[in-house]
Amino acid sequence: MIGIVATLKIQDGKAAEFEAAFKEAMAAGGANEPANLFYELVKSRTDPTVYKVLEGYTDADAIAAHSSSDHYKALGPKLGPCLAGRPEVELLDGV
Amino acid sequence: MIGIVATLKIQDGKAAEFEAAFKEAMAAGGANEPANLFYELVKSRTDPTVYKVLEGYTDADAIAAHSSSDHYKALGPKLGPCLAGRPEVELLDGV
Numbered sequence: 001m002i003g004i005v006a007t008l009k010i011q012d013g014k015a016a017e018f019e020a021a022f023k024e025a026m027a028a029g030g031a032n033e034p035a036n037l038f039y040e041l042v043k044s045r046t047d048p049t050v051y052k053v054l055e056g057y058t059d060a061d062a063i064a065a066h067s068s069s070d071h072y073k074a075l076g077p078k079l080g081p082c083l084a085g086r087p088e089v090e091l092l093d094g095v
Numbered sequence: 096m097i098g099i100v101a102t103l104k105i106q107d108g109k110a111a112e113f114e115a116a117f118k119e120a121m122a123a124g125g126a127n128e129p130a131n132l133f134y135e136l137v138k139s140r141t142d143p144t145v146y147k148v149l150e151g152y153t154d155a156d157a158i159a160a161h162s163s164s165d166h167y168k169a170l171g172p173k174l175g176p177c178l179a180g181r182p183e184v185e186l187l188d189g190v
Contacts, residue, residue: 001135001137002137003135003137003147003149005100005147005149019190022190023190037133037135038132038133038149038151040096040098040132040151040189041189041190042096042097042098042187042188042189042190043187043188043190044185044187045186045187045188051190052098052100052187054098054100054133054149054151054187056133056135056149090139091140092137092138092139092140092147092149093137093138093140094135094136094137095114095117095118095136095137095138095146
């Protein structure tokens with residue numbers, strides 16, 4: 001199992017646009033990726049411009065399949081205009 | 096949905112003891128908490144003394160049930176001697 005914690009910082013006032021784009025991508029992704037153990041967009045309780053994506057995959061192949069999926073590729077152009085910087089992505093190995 | 100990212104810093108040389116205690120608790124927990132969406136212990140790829148627990152719950156009641164469970168209560172005394180400080184626990188709200 002491989003976990004990912006992606007931290008996304010958005011611009012002020014872009015929360016609704018960001019969340020709508022993300023939800024659309026999540027709805028498309030869940031049905032197509034059986035090796036995706038979990039994939040949840042969550043938001044900070046202290047900073048309204050900070051979101052995290054908590055992701056779990058069976059293995060590196062599952063991450064590669066996710067990264068090459070059509071809905072993942074569509075996510076970048078949709079989310080880009082909402083972001084305040086590059087996402088921070090941390091990969092962690094299951095124990 | 097409520098997500099939790101718990102960061103645990105352990106003492107040098109305690110990895111095997113820490114992982115064994117944690118796995119025992121995870122095995123006991125999974126069967127008893129249907130409202131626990133996911134619960135994965137993962138480790139940093141850059142710092143061998145840093146672990147995270149990625150957790151997902153349906154709601155605050157599910158977190159309360161987890162925190163009051165016997166296996167959760169048993170975890171503290173088992174993990175305590177391995178830790179290098181207090182765990183950092185961040186709660187995040189599902190979008």
